[in-house]
Amino acid sequence: xxxxxxxxxxxxxxxxxxxxxxxxxxxxxxxxxxxxxxxxxxxxxxxxxxxxxxxxxxxxxxxxxxxxxxxxxxxxxxxxxxxxxxxxxxxxxxxxxxxxxxxxxxxxxxxxxxxxxxxxxxxxxxxxxxxxxxxxxxxxxxxxxxxxxxxxxxxxxxxxxxxxxxxxxxxxxxxxxxxxxxxxxxxxxxxxxxxxxxxxxxxxxxxxxxxxxxxxxxxxxxxxxxxxxxxxxxxxxxxxxxxxxxxxxxxxxxxxxxxxxxxxxxxxxxxxxxxxxxxxxxxxxxxxxxxxxxxxxxxxxxxxxxxxxxxxxxxxxxxxxxxxxxxxxxxxxxxxxxxxxxxxxxxxxxxxxxxxxxxxxxxxxxxxxxxxxxxxxxxxxxxxxxxxxxxxxxxxxxxxx
Amino acid sequence: xxxxxxxxxxxxxxxxxxxxxxxxxxxxxxxxxxxxxxxxxxxxxxxxxxxxxxxxxxxxxxxxxxxxxxxxxxxxxxxxxxxxxxxxxxxxxxxxxxxxxxxxxxxxxxxxxxxxxxxxxxxxxxxxxxxxxxxxxxxxxxxxxxxxxxxxxxxxxxxxxxxxxxxxxxxxxxxxxxxxxxxxxxxxxxxxxxxxxxxxxxxxxxxxxxxxxxxxxxxxxxxxxxxxxxxxxxxxxxxxxxxxxxxxxxxxxxxxxxxxxxxxxxxxxxxxxxxxxxxxxxxxxxxxxxxxxxxxxxxxxxxxxxxxxxxxxxxxxxxxxxxxxxxxxxxxxxxxxxxxxxxxxxxxxxxxxxxxxxxxxxxxxxxxxxxxxxxxxxxxxxxxxxxxxxxxxxxxxxxxxxxxxxxxxxxxxxxx
Numbered sequence: 001x002x003x004x005x006x007x008x009x010x011x012x013x014x015x016x017x018x019x020x021x022x023x024x025x026x027x028x029x030x031x032x033x034x035x036x037x038x039x040x041x042x043x044x045x046x047x048x049x050x051x052x053x054x055x056x057x058x059x060x061x062x063x064x065x066x067x068x069x070x071x072x073x074x075x076x077x078x079x080x081x082x083x084x085x086x087x088x089x090x091x092x093x094x095x096x097x098x099x100x101x102x103x104x105x106x107x108x109x110x111x112x113x114x115x116x117x118x119x120x121x122x123x124x125x126x127x128x129x130x131x132x133x134x135x136x137x138x139x140x141x142x143x144x145x146x147x148x149x150x151x152x153x154x155x156x157x158x159x160x161x162x163x164x165x166x167x168x169x170x171x172x173x174x175x176x177x178x179x180x181x182x183x184x185x186x187x188x189x190x191x192x193x194x195x196x197x198x199x200x201x202x203x204x205x206x207x208x209x210x211x212x213x214x215x216x217x218x219x220x221x222x223x224x225x226x227x228x229x230x231x232x233x234x235x236x237x238x239x240x241x242x243x244x245x246x247x248x249x250x251x252x253x254x255x256x257x258x259x260x261x262x263x264x265x266x267x268x269x270x271x272x273x274x275x276x277x278x279x280x281x282x283x284x285x286x287x288x289x290x291x292x293x294x295x296x297x298x299x300x301x302x303x304x305x306x307x308x309x310x311x312x313x314x315x316x317x318x319x320x321x322x323x324x325x326x327x328x329x330x331x332x333x334x335x336x337x338x339x340x341x342x343x344x345x346x347x348x349x350x351x352x353x354x355x356x357x358x359x360x361x362x363x364x365x366x367x368x369x370x371x372x373x374x375x376x377x378x379x380x381x382x383x384x385x386x387x388x389x390x391x392x393x394x395x396x397x398x399x400x401x
Numbered sequence: 402x403x404x405x406x407x408x409x410x411x412x413x414x415x416x417x418x419x420x421x422x423x424x425x426x427x428x429x430x431x432x433x434x435x436x437x438x439x440x441x442x443x444x445x446x447x448x449x450x451x452x453x454x455x456x457x458x459x460x461x462x463x464x465x466x467x468x469x470x471x472x473x474x475x476x477x478x479x480x481x482x483x484x485x486x487x488x489x490x491x492x493x494x495x496x497x498x499x500x501x502x503x504x505x506x507x508x509x510x511x512x513x514x515x516x517x518x519x520x521x522x523x524x525x526x527x528x529x530x531x532x533x534x535x536x537x538x539x540x541x542x543x544x545x546x547x548x549x550x551x552x553x554x555x556x557x558x559x560x561x562x563x564x565x566x567x568x569x570x571x572x573x574x575x576x577x578x579x580x581x582x583x584x585x586x587x588x589x590x591x592x593x594x595x596x597x598x599x600x601x602x603x604x605x606x607x608x609x610x611x612x613x614x615x616x617x618x619x620x621x622x623x624x625x626x627x628x629x630x631x632x633x634x635x636x637x638x639x640x641x642x643x644x645x646x647x648x649x650x651x652x653x654x655x656x657x658x659x660x661x662x663x664x665x666x667x668x669x670x671x672x673x674x675x676x677x678x679x680x681x682x683x684x685x686x687x688x689x690x691x692x693x694x695x696x697x698x699x700x701x702x703x704x705x706x707x708x709x710x711x712x713x714x715x716x717x718x719x720x721x722x723x724x725x726x727x728x729x730x731x732x733x734x735x736x737x738x739x740x741x742x743x744x745x746x747x748x749x750x751x752x753x754x755x756x757x758x759x760x761x762x763x764x765x766x767x768x769x770x771x772x773x774x775x776x777x778x779x780x781x782x783x784x785x786x787x788x789x790x791x792x793x794x795x796x797x798x799x800x801x802x803x804x805x806x807x808x809x810x811x812x813x814x815x816x817x
Contacts, residue, residue, distance in 0.1 A: 015442055016651040017436070017437050017442050017652070019587070019589070020441055020652045020657055025584070029577070029583045029586070030584070031584060032584045054582070066436075066676055066677050067436055068436050069435065069436030069437065069438075069439070069718065070436065070719075071679075251699055267698050267699055267700075268700040270700070271700075306676055307676075307677050308677065308697065309435075309677035309678045309679060309699075310675065310702055311403075311673060
């Protein structure tokens, strides 16, 4: 195992490269930038209590971590400082609501017709201006709720018995908002003689809570998830994710935030779904009975994938499908960054950050967008006139299953 | 596992340039970088050779390179490849619509952020040193609220270095919001603002009354964010063509543009760039490297190739590691020959015009830049070392850093 740099602000050599890559600093001067807010002020925070409201402007997109030559966990220092800030300062109502995504999703998808009512209700409250009252932006592209959760849908899929099994961590978005991504995954993996397991005891990875400054609450989730993940990894079962943020939290941030020993037991078994399929392709194990699709897709790389250090597997794999041309949008951060794009005080910044991606997609001659990250896809569809799908959608389509 | 013709490790100027050259030769190239290269916050000018061993300014870098002996990297690269490397760099920039000025036979005097001059060889169009020779009046342009740029200091410096010129300063005001809830204004902020057509007109409006055929406007490094000279051309058009930038402390936008240009060229040529790739080891058979390994908070990734370019930098960039009595390169595990007594590594008096011994420490190589041990035995037959990881030169004292970077990259790729 490669020895990585510890959680230490003095790793930072103040080179300022992170400032040049920070999409928020580009969009607004209300944010001091990653280096000063993160490592530089963390050194001071070790001496005195900090009451810095500028902390709310970090979107935790991790572009600073990506470009840092010293391996400083800049964004995590920011999130830790934000959490400490909220021990002395009240949370906004929006933060309380948005960080409760799991409870809302679970409740709404478990009651018949509740999602229809909730989605309609969201439209009405938005129209009535009630979003702004609680501090949420009515302009941001909110996700809609699914009729049935992924775990409910999963139970009705009859999978073939296979020797090879993987565990899927769906995350809240696939579970409650877009279960189709999970369904596509099961079919694509089954087609390649791999059985997909899920575990009903998983809880939210905690990403929205980290962004909202509730790190203490996340420790509970981290304990539950890491124990389950480690128990599968011990049996030699690989773990698959489709959400790049969940993956990052499970693989890396549980370790950075809570130094959980279990993380090292399972993170070597974790794979993004497309990364896993590309590895199979490169070993000659992936079925390539693809139909010709005749379409052009524009691919956006999520920031949370870029920072994981394994390139862009989607770009490579989808281009292997006959008749599919995938171009790289290369247009920076989508801006939404979890709950950041939905809170009134930062939604404006998120909109500026995401405008380059929206413009690139709108002006592209591609038929549709493609991206691993659920929230990025919402921005890709926001006023661009194009749909955006998870790459598994295209792969399943190519298999004709 | 990914397989390519060439794997380049390191995304600074030497790694990016090597990757572009290899891709131009129709090789499949994977570039592994951990963090962005220092070029993005550096000055972006290309020093080839500035000062000789006695500290005298070199007039003709190429002539001086001819006099260098081994183990200096230039002596291994050879005069022909140095010339070709510089031409290749100039051509690449030109093709990318961001041409560089200068030639290998002449050092230019580049103005500095304290009103002095330093020798350098190739500069972007925004640092056209001929304008300095031509103009008799200098106007140092400051921007209200811009930090880390001291127009008065620069003006005072030039009043000493250019006693025959008429020197003044002017402060441009931009509509920045102020207060405790706003970040200080950096050169990069101004550069981004000047990309906006209305803002640049605002700047021109405040300067144009001073413009004349022999008045040179000396700007902080704010002349546009993108490497296309669009902002420069607009300013030149409005200010009688007399506009020049000086570099300032990071984030210095001049290097940021050059970095953006090289990354763009690499992507266009089909180089696969893997960011945040923490290369920690390699797999070899005898002296042949089969693949390098990366790992962050996950499983190990393998990158197989026929040829490897090591462009990870020196101690500062993490390419070499210094410990008590020892220095080594961590990926290929190459020991670097250094004095056992660490006290001998440095010269105790700083700023006395003397070179520091540690500055020349780096990987020893054969003439084709492949690493060798202290008995001159070849360690790897398909690994070539480029840029600051090389030993045998003092980029700081000589002012030869980016020059060795591009020339060693060219020499390495010429052989594969």
